Amino acid sequence: MTSTTRSPEEIAARRRDVLLPLTGLLMALFVGVLSSTIVSNALPRILGDLGGTQAEYTWVVSAALLAMTASTPIWGKLADLYSKKLLVQVAIGIFLVGSLLCGLAVSTSQLIGFRVLQGLGMGGLQALTQVVIAAIITPRERGRYMGYLSAIMSLAVVGGPLLGGVIVDSPLGWRWCFFVGVPLAAIALVVLQRTLNIPTEKRDDVTIDYLGAFLIAAGVSALLLWMSLAGKQFAWTSPTSIGLIVGGIVLLALTVVVERRAKEPVVPPFLFRDRTVVLATIASLFVGVAMFGSTIFLSQYFQLARGATATEAGFLTLPMIGGMFLASTVAGQLITRYGAWKRYLVAGGVLLTAGLTLGGTVISSTVPYWQVALTMALIGLGVGATQQNLVLAVQNTVALRHMGSASSTVTFFRSLGGSAGVAGLGALLASVVGSRTATGLADAGLADGAGPVSGGQVPNLATLPEPVRAIVMESYGHATSMIFLVAAPLAFLALLAILALREVPLRDTIDLPAEPTHGDAPGPVLHGVVRADGAPAGGAVLTVLDGHGAEVGSTRADADGRYRLCVATGTVSTVYRWEGRPAAHRVTVPQEGLRLDVDLEPDDGRHRPEIVSVIDPPARKNVGADHG
Known part of the structure; x- marks a missing residue:
């Protein structure tokens, strides 16, 4: 591998060749991320209108994350076998249909079901974006474009809550939080058709590991169902609980057996013989838990613990989004310039752990906002410096023919951590809010006024009498701090995995050097x-x-x-x-x-x-x- 020096004109032409096809892809990703964030500020209003409970609040989020998680490795494997462009278009189409149906839902059960369909499309967009970028950009250049990708995601995260808050507070109503993504998805399809062109390797021996895909989805779903519902719909030690645990473990064990024998495994076992893949996967898992599990409830914290409107809640989360945008963009540029990546991952792990620890100690319903803002900024910087660069570290070590499986594996475990975090920490929040509210009402002699906040329903603060309102706000503030406190050690585990990574300088080629076999090598x-x-x-x-x-x-x-x-x-x-x-x-x-x-x-x-x-x-x- 010899290095060559390119002229400024050649560099500019190369960037144009990359940015043009990347336009449609980033627009599609923007639509997918927007769909998950635009409803965050609207959920308290949505659940209030549909009569949903706190457990259903969690499931509106978890259903999409679960579907996205279970489908991510399948999308990644399909990208190794079929047209990546066609798969992106299919993912957008599934997402578009799911969005329309979510906007038409008339009950929380319908909404949760249609969010599953949305999640399937989101899983495709999330996995395929990484794969397509790896197919057209070398790892050394990829740091810059990963920064662009993170910036687009940050913009969607910024615009989503703000747009969602404005919509839900306007005469349009919360249903337009789902409808607004439909024209954007349609535009993304048109742009993608015109700009994205990736050669597809024709293969006559394509086989799909349907059994492995089913076992992965079923095993992960069983464990996530247990984490979400145990303690609420059935006891932790009930036969149902034990059945879900044992069933999930057995299904995942069978997955390992099937994947080792499959001709085209969904998650190739040989990937886990690579030190970088294993450590990046572990780090992504815990980053996902800390990131999704701690931040998904911030809008609820601002609305139910601090009395903000949906629009105000969107603005109040800006420090976290600004941190994500800054860290992802700057780290991406520096990685491309110098070819080193580990230092930014380490810095991100430190900042994420520090932010969650600070949040666990200071957050309450009455704490000054600047302390909450500092917490969110640290978390945003940590997430921005880690989430995409863990994928980049793995992509640098694998051959192009396995890029889909490798990229989606890391993304899968990040989504798995997010799903587990939302389910587990959501259950913790519901439990703490319920018990602390009941205790507070009893201590204040207001047990008779518990009707509006009983049954685990998400309360409407505007309808609560002042003494009850103050107790509910304090309960949500305390429960949010507990979530951060639990997430902090998980972020520290991610940091330990990052520290154990061995840095390999980013290569300057799309694929690894060819490994000729006996008889077809061009020379010794x-x-x-x-x-x-x-x-x-x-x-x-x-x-x-x-x-x-x-x-x-x-x-x-x-x-x-x-x-x-x-x-x-x-x-x-x-x-x-x-x-x-x-x-x-x-x-x-x-x-x-x-x-x-x-x-x-x-x-x-x-x-x-x-x-x-x-x-x-x-x-x-x-x-x-x-x-x-």
């Missing part, structure tokens, strides 16, 4: 593993020189320290560099190729890289070589 293959202190030296650079010292090729080792490079037969010199630890060897490459494993010694300044001949075995040091 020099390959092997580079290690340092016994661990893989991911990202180590290999340069091959001919007998005159001229460079004939170079490559970079993957996350596991593996490298492959096609070279000519004969004697060459190999130079390895990794974090200031160089090594050099002189080897003779036969026609059938050569394996050369290298252990890098610490560079203490007292020795120079030595040249070792592989054809003289007694003289070898730190080298394992064999033909093949």
Whole structure:
């Protein structure tokens, strides 16, 4: 892999070639994200009009997240097999129909069902956006465009609550919170048709792992249903509760068995042999719990704990959205400029943990707003610096043919964490609000006035008498602080996973270097593993020189320290560099190729890289070589 210098005109042309097809894609993503945020400020009003309970409040959010989570890996796998453009269009169509039906719902049960359909479309948009970007942009350039993607998401998050608040407070009513996305989705379809063009690899052996897809969706759904309903609709130790737990675990265990045997697994098991994929997946899971679980209830906090209107609640969340926008944009530009990404993930993990910890200690119904704003700003900065860059770290380590599965796997676990967070923390909020309100009313001698707030229904503050109103507001403020306090250690677990990531510099190619097999290689293959202190030296650079010292090729080792490079037969010199630890060897490459494993010694300044001949075995040091 040799580097080339492009002229400013070539760079500008490249950006135009990328930004034009990206336009429709980002518009589609904007519509999807807008749909999830535009209802956040309207939900208290929606549930009040439809007679919904606090548990149903959670399910209006959880239903869409659950469908999005369960479908994400399936969309990602389909993107590895079929036309990515067609799949994006299908996802927008499903989302569009779901939005129309949500706006026509006449009961909370209907609304929850139609939100499932919306969630299926949202899962496609979320997964496919990552995949398409990876198919047209190299990892080194991708940081900038991931920043654009995060900025679009932040804009949707900013505009959603504000627009939703204005709509629900206007004569239009809350139903237009769903209808307003329909024309935007239609425009996205038109723009996408005109601008997005991705070549599709024709394959005759395409098979879909239907059983694996079903088992993943069923197993995840069973566990999320248990988390959402246990303690409310059935006891934690009831047969129903035990059945959902055991059923979910069994289904997911069967998923592992099926995926290991499937020809085209939905989630390829080999991905989890990669250290970066495993750690990024763990971090994404806990970031999802902390992000969705703690922030989804902020609008409810401002309306029910501080008495704000829906429109005011949208404006009050601006510090968090501003933090997301700033961190994602700046981090994306810096990652593209310097090729390093881990430092921004670490900073994001620290800020997210700090923000949630602060929120758990200061948030109440009477705390000064600036303290809440500081909390939201820290959370926004943390989320903006982590959510997209965890996907980027994984995309940098996998081949293009597996990009859909790898990207959607990380996104899937983030959505899974979000779904679990909303379900679990929503149950916690409902429990704390119920018990604290009952206690407060009893202590104040107002138990007889509990009618408007009994039965777990979301209260309408305007209809409550003043003493009851103050108790309800205090209960929601205290319950929100409890949610942040529970989410903080989960964010810390994400930070630990991020710290364990090994940074591999971003590559300058769309795909990993080809791995030719015996019989179809264009020439002899020099390959092997580079290690340092016994661990893989991911990202180590290999340069091959001919007998005159001229460079004939170079490559970079993957996350596991593996490298492959096609070279000519004969004697060459190999130079390895990794974090200031160089090594050099002189080897003779036969026609059938050569394996050369290298252990890098610490560079203490007292020795120079030595040249070792592989054809003289007694003289070898730190080298394992064999033909093949």
